[in-house]
Amino acid sequence: MLGELGERMRTPQPSELAWIAVVPCAIVTLAAIVLLGPPIGHAFFSPGSETLWPPEAGYVFGQPEPVKQGRYLAALLGPALLTAAVYAGRRRRLALQPAVVRSLVVASQAAVLAFLVVCFVAESRRAAHDGRPPMIGTPTIAVAAVLALGFTVAARSTRVLGGLARLARETRARRMSCAAVAIAVTAAWLLTAVDSEGSIGHAQAFGLMAWSFDDPFAILNGRTTIVDFHALYAQLVPYAAAVAMRVFGTTVTVYTLTLTAMSGLALLAIYAIFRRLTRSAPLALALYLPFLAMGFLYLVGPPESHLRLTNAQVLSVWPMRYGGGYLLAWLTFRHIDGTAPRRAWMLFLVAGLVVINNLEFGLGALAATILALACARPPRSRRAAARSAGGAAIGLLGAALLVSLLTLARAGRLPRFGLLLEFPRLFSTVGLVSSPMATLGLHLAVYVTFVTAIATAIVRVASGAEDRLLTGMLAWSGAFGLIAGSYFVGRADTFKLTALFSAWFLAIALLAIAAVRELAARNWRPNLPELAVLFGFGLAICALAETPAPWSQISRLGRTTAPALRQPAAVRFVTAHTRPHEHIAILLPLGHRIAYEAGVTNVSPYSFLEEIATRRQFQTVIDDMRRTHAHKIFMPDWFAVPAHFAALTEAGFSQEARQSRFSMWSDDG
Numbered sequence: 001m002l003g004e005l006g007e008r009m010r011t012p013q014p015s016e017l018a019w020i021a022v023v024p025c026a027i028v029t030l031a032a033i034v035l036l037g038p039p040i041g042h043a044f045f046s047p048g049s050e051t052l053w054p055p056e057a058g059y060v061f062g063q064p065e066p067v068k069q070g071r072y073l074a075a076l077l078g079p080a081l082l083t084a085a086v087y088a089g090r091r092r093r094l095a096l097q098p099a100v101v102r103s104l105v106v107a108s109q110a111a112v113l114a115f116l117v118v119c120f121v122a123e124s125r126r127a128a129h130d131g132r133p134p135m136i137g138t139p140t141i142a143v144a145a146v147l148a149l150g151f152t153v154a155a156r157s158t159r160v161l162g163g164l165a166r167l168a169r170e171t172r173a174r175r176m177s178c179a180a181v182a183i184a185v186t187a188a189w190l191l192t193a194v195d196s197e198g199s200i201g202h203a204q205a206f207g208l209m210a211w212s213f214d215d216p217f218a219i220l221n222g223r224t225t226i227v228d229f230h231a232l233y234a235q236l237v238p239y240a241a242a243v244a245m246r247v248f249g250t251t252v253t254v255y256t257l258t259l260t261a262m263s264g265l266a267l268l269a270i271y272a273i274f275r276r277l278t279r280s281a282p283l284a285l286a287l288y289l290p291f292l293a294m295g296f297l298y299l300v301g302p303p304e305s306h307l308r309l310t311n312a313q314v315l316s317v318w319p320m321r322y323g324g325g326y327l328l329a330w331l332t333f334r335h336i337d338g339t340a341p342r343r344a345w346m347l348f349l350v351a352g353l354v355v356i357n358n359l360e361f362g363l364g365a366l367a368a369t370i371l372a373l374a375c376a377r378p379p380r381s382r383r384a385a386a387r388s389a390g391g392a393a394i395g396l397l398g399a400a401l402l403v404s405l406l407t408l409a410r411a412g413r414l415p416r417f418g419l420l421l422e423f424p425r426l427f428s429t430v431g432l433v434s435s436p437m438a439t440l441g442l443h444l445a446v447y448v449t450f451v452t453a454i455a456t457a458i459v460r461v462a463s464g465a466e467d468r469l470l471t472g473m474l475a476w477s478g479a480f481g482l483i484a485g486s487y488f489v490g491r492a493d494t495f496k497l498t499a500l501f502s503a504w505f506l507a508i509a510l511l512a513i514a515a516v517r518e519l520a521a522r523n524w525r526p527n528l529p530e531l532a533v534l535f536g537f538g539l540a541i542c543a544l545a546e547t548p549a550p551w552s553q554i555s556r557l558g559r560t561t562a563p564a565l566r567q568p569a570a571v572r573f574v575t576a577h578t579r580p581h582e583h584i585a586i587l588l589p590l591g592h593r594i595a596y597e598a599g600v601t602n603v604s605p606y607s608f609l610e611e612i613a614t615r616r617q618f619q620t621v622i623d624d625m626r627r628t629h630a631h632k633i634f635m636p637d638w639f640a641v642p643a644h645f646a647a648l649t650e651a652g653f654s655q656e657a658r659q660s661r662f663s664m665w666s667d668d669g
Contacts, residue, residue, distance in 0.1 A: 352399025
């Protein structure tokens with residue numbers, strides 16, 4: 001009898017081990033979030049003596065939330081625990097009865113699916129409470145569910161499968177046609193972000209433009225990022241924009257065209273990844289178009305706001321955050337595939353530049369690259385691991401060296417890499433514009449998706465799956481999304497969450513490839529996780545209905561107003577109170593553009609007053625003025641508060657001139 005019992009016992013497969021471990025790992029992760037989150041947060045995210053200043057300024061709001069930040073770090077423990085559980089189960093050769101294995105797996109799958117349903121319901125209820133449309137409405141959910149079920153049913157038909165196979169077959173004509181469609185639809189979405197001096201005034205993203213448009217003017221005005229100019233979003237992208245604006249003109253048109261072209265190249269790199277994974281241009285296009293549409297899902301505010309824009313129009317998201325990350329994903333994919341860049345140091349040279357450009361998404365892309373290589377090309381010995389680590393270190397140091405050469409050539413000074421932490425610390429640790437995170441909501445469904453992508457990659461490694469490209473990119477997408485999620489954690493609102501949708505649906509598209517392959521191997525009999533993945537992809541298919549028509553965007557560009565980002569009154573005021581090439585500080589919106597057009601040098605390390613939210617930052621402006629022998633500072637009187645003027649008076653400045661909404665303060669008597 002014991003022999004018969006032994007025959008009925010078996011070791012669970014890696015995928016089964018992962019599902020068996022899901023609930024215990026989730027419980028341990030939840031305990032870590034609740035118990036360890038507070039001490040971790042207070043240890044690493046305490047603002048110390050630094051506070052937001054001046055508190056009476058309308059743009060200065062929020063508060064430190066170290067516990068929330070600590071709990072976000074604790075949540076990253078989840079995929080690590082799941083990975084450890086899979087490998088521990090295999091190493092110890094855990095033996096269970098098949099019926100027990102099936103029961104545990106199905107129970108875990110049902111629990112995860114129920115949790116996802118709760119997340120969607122909670123998100124819908126919060127949207128109703130806030131008086132805004134839900135990000136993903138009930139009709140969309142219903143259609144996505146029908147699409148998921150309909151696909152699995154239809155795929156059982158030999159005739160349907162044969163037709164799909166014929167459609168998916170790649171020919172030279174189809175390859176070229178699909179590439180043309182991908183380019184055209186990408187251009188249609190990105191055209192929503194293109195504006196001119198005349199059209200920007202009625203653009204939905206007009207209020208966001210001033211936060212990035214001044215950066216290339218700062219460079220044209222002689223400032224250098226990470227040295228004497230504190231760029232808010234990107235440290236290297238503004239140089240590309242500055243070069244284009246120097247050649248083609250310092251206009252909104254040139255700026256937006258340059259940045260959207262960069263976004264387009266990054267997005268088409270994802271299309272190239274899909275095409276290589278599927279070995280079919282039609283299948284790649286079928287993945288890419290929904291991914292594109294869901295990543296640019298329209299953001300809709302409360303009814304009274306009339307807000308409707310996509311993340312394509314938010315240049316601080318595209319390309320400043322995503323552009324470098326997706327470029328690195330493509331290069332990582334090529335490296336795993338054995339094509340250029342073949343050397344690890346070259347790959348990590350680019351990774352280092354991506355990190356320097358934008359720390360939040362850059363660190364996510366770097367961590368994703370490391371994990372993807374570890375999963376797709378695990379080192380076979382300690383010597384091989386050391387060699388890989390050495391190549392990575394050389395590449396990262398090379399990136400730091402290149403940026404150092406840039407700053408030495410421009411400013412004669414080495415970069416201050418600590419400045420990369422200034423704004424991330426301001427928004428996370430000091431708590432500028434922070435908002436609490438809901439206990440339940442769509443953000444947890446996004447988190448589960450990223451963890452699932454990593455877990456799927458780990459299971460594939462443990463199972464010896466042959467397609468290491470898919471394994472590596474699953475790991476890449478999951479790690480990138482989890483780390484980039486810090487962008488949402490700081491200000492946990494709808495707009496920041498939808499900014500993660502591109503990363504979210506990259507993971508879903510890759511999971512869909514894995515799910516369809518598994519379904520085909522099992523005669524199209526789906527399980528709950530595969531249905532959930534197909535449902536997620538169905539959501540993206542529904543988003544295709546929102547693809548903008550190019551002619552509507554061309555018509556929009558034809559509706560012009562007075563150049564809203566030109567400030568002739570401010571330029572005249574600055575010109576009247578300065579000498580040509582004089583060093584001054586301007587804290588008016590687009591101060592560096594004003595200085596560029598007035599023929600003076602703006603030494604302010606910040607683009608305008610709204611970027612200054614601590615007393616230390618304001619003192620930095622004064623210190624840079626002293627260092628560069630600047631004696632005049634131009635203030636926006638409609639925006640500044642008495643505390644700003646009191647600080648200037650304390651530093652020895654007095655108001656020398658005033659006109660309408662501007663004032664000039666001087667300390668040279």
